Amino acid sequence: MTTHFSNVLRQAFKTFDRANHANFHTNLQLLRQLTDELTHRDLHLRDDLFRNVTVSRAPCSYMHIFEDERFSMSLFIVRGSSAIPLHDHPMMFGLLRCIWGQLLVQSYSQQIGPDDPLTYDPHPTMVKVNAEEPTLVTPDSQCATLTPRKRNFHQITQTGNGGVAAFFDILSPPYDADMPTYGPRQCRFYRPKADGGQMQLHCIPSPSTYYCDVVDTPESVVQAAFQVADECYAANASGKQ
Numbered sequence: 001m002t003t004h005f006s007n008v009l010r011q012a013f014k015t016f017d018r019a020n021h022a023n024f025h026t027n028l029q030l031l032r033q034l035t036d037e038l039t040h041r042d043l044h045l046r047d048d049l050f051r052n053v054t055v056s057r058a059p060c061s062y063m064h065i066f067e068d069e070r071f072s073m074s075l076f077i078v079r080g081s082s083a084i085p086l087h088d089h090p091m092m093f094g095l096l097r098c099i100w101g102q103l104l105v106q107s108y109s110q111q112i113g114p115d116d117p118l119t120y121d122p123h124p125t126m127v128k129v130n131a132e133e134p135t136l137v138t139p140d141s142q143c144a145t146l147t148p149r150k151r152n153f154h155q156i157t158q159t160g161n162g163g164v165a166a167f168f169d170i171l172s173p174p175y176d177a178d179m180p181t182y183g184p185r186q187c188r189f190y191r192p193k194a195d196g197g198q199m200q201l202h203c204i205p206s207p208s209t210y211y212c213d214v215v216d217t218p219e220s221v222v223q224a225a226f227q228v229a230d231e232c233y234a235a236n237a238s239g240k241q
Contacts, residue, residue, distance in 0.1 A: 002042065002043075002044065002220055002221055002224040003042075004034070004037065004038060004039075004042040005038065005042045005043055005221060005224060006224050006227070006228050007034055008031070008034045008035055008038055008170075009066065009073070009224070009225060009228045009229075010228055010231075010232065011027065011030055011031045011034050012031055012070075012071050012073070012170055012172075013070070013228070013229075013232040014027050015027040015028050015030070015031045015071075015172075016070040016071045016093075016172045016173075017070065017236065019236075028093065031095065031170070032095055032142075032143055032145065035095050035097045035143050035168070035170065036097065036142050036143055038097050038099065038168060039099055039139065040099040040100055040166065043065075043075070043099070043168070043218065043221055044218040044220050044221055045075075045099075045218065049077070049215070050077065050100045050101065050162075050164045050166055051162075051164065057079060057213060058211050058212055058213040059078070059079055059080065059082035059209065059210065059211065059212075060076055060077060060078050060079065060082060060084060060210070060211070060212045060213075061076070061077040061079075061212055061213050061214070061215045062074065062075070062076055062212040062213070062214055062215065063075035063076075063077075063214070063215040063216070063217050064214075064217060065168075065217055065221060065225065066225045066229070067174055067176075068229070069173065069174070069177045069178070070172060070173060070177075071170055071171060071172035071173065071174065072170070072171050072172075072174040073168070073169070073170050073225075074168070074169055075099075075166060075167070075168050075169075075215070076156075076166065076167055076169070076212075077100075077164065077165070077166040077215065078101075078103065078156065078157070078158040078164070078165050078166070078167075079158065079163065079164050080158065080163055080164075081157075081158065082157075082158055082209075082210075083155055083156060083157035083158065083210075084155065084156040084157075084210065085155060085189050085206075085207045085210050086106075086108075086153065086154065086155040086189060086190045086191070086192065086201070087153070087154070087155075087187050087188065087189050087190065088152060088153050088187065088188050088190065089146055089152040089153075089154075089171060089187075090120050090148075090152070090182075090185045091118060091120055091148050091173070091179065091182060091185060092146065092147075092148060092152060092171050092172060092173065093145075093146065093147055093148065093171070093172050094145065094146040094147075094152070094169060094170065094171045094172070095143045095144075095145055095169060095170045096137065096143055096144040096145070096146075096156070096167050096168075096169045097137075097143045097167060097168045097169070098137040098138050098139055098141065098144075098165065098166070098167045099139055099166050099167060099168055100139065100164065100165055100166040101138070101158060101160040101162055101164050101165025101166060102136065102137070102138050102158070102159050102160030102161075102165055103136070103137050103138075103156055103157065103158060103159065103160075103165045103167060104134055104135070104136055104137075104156070104157045104159045105134065105135045105136075105137060105144045105154055105155070105156050106131075106132075106134045106154060106155045106157070107131075107132040107134075107135070107144075107146065107151035107152075107153065107154040108129040108130065108131055108132060108151070108153040108154070108192070108199070108201060109129060109130050109132060109149065109150045109151055109152070109153070110127055110128070110129050110149070110152075110153070111128045111129060111130060112149060114149070118148055118149070120182045120185060122185075122186070124188060124203045125202070125203055126200050126201065126202050126203070127153070127190070127200065127201045127203075128198060128199070128200055129153060129199050129200070129201050130199065131192075131199050132150075132151055136159070137167070138160075153190065153201060175187055188203050189203070189204050189205065189206050189207060189210075190202060190203055190204060191204050
């Protein structure tokens, strides 16, 4: 059954609906609690998807699960000593739920005051940041999180003995969303550099060692996503959400 996945998706619609902005933080906490309980079985993923480590596969695999203008859901599988290189999530909230193996998340936060306005630079060269404490995530731990101000630069590395790790993530708004003032945003890659006591992230091209193949989404998950989306869109149109 995809019941729990459907509950996560419904809560995501509720959380990121602008009509519910007054209750955003309460809804985000509820979404995190539900996502903390998500397993690979809730996504109808077979164990052998995470055990077939072959030289012919890409370092990472990507599975598209759902996306609209409010949020996206996807799955990444990281193999061997591979990593998803240091990259950014501009103007986003995010949840990263490890559903297989073990991942080390090294995050950075831009040096910006709590009352300073958020800005989006479409062509960054260097960003001054603070390094956050690295987070080890497993299926037994809570989600790693990011916000528009905290931990929205990160690198994700497979560190388990099994050689394969996987995570489900929710991002809002997606990169391609046409945000007011900012429009769509790009995902940029970075190289960290310490300059005296100052940590800097220098923008670089996408590393040639990072590429993904695509894994098909289980049909049951696709159908569940369509069903929940139809319900939520209908409720929104009628003013019930």
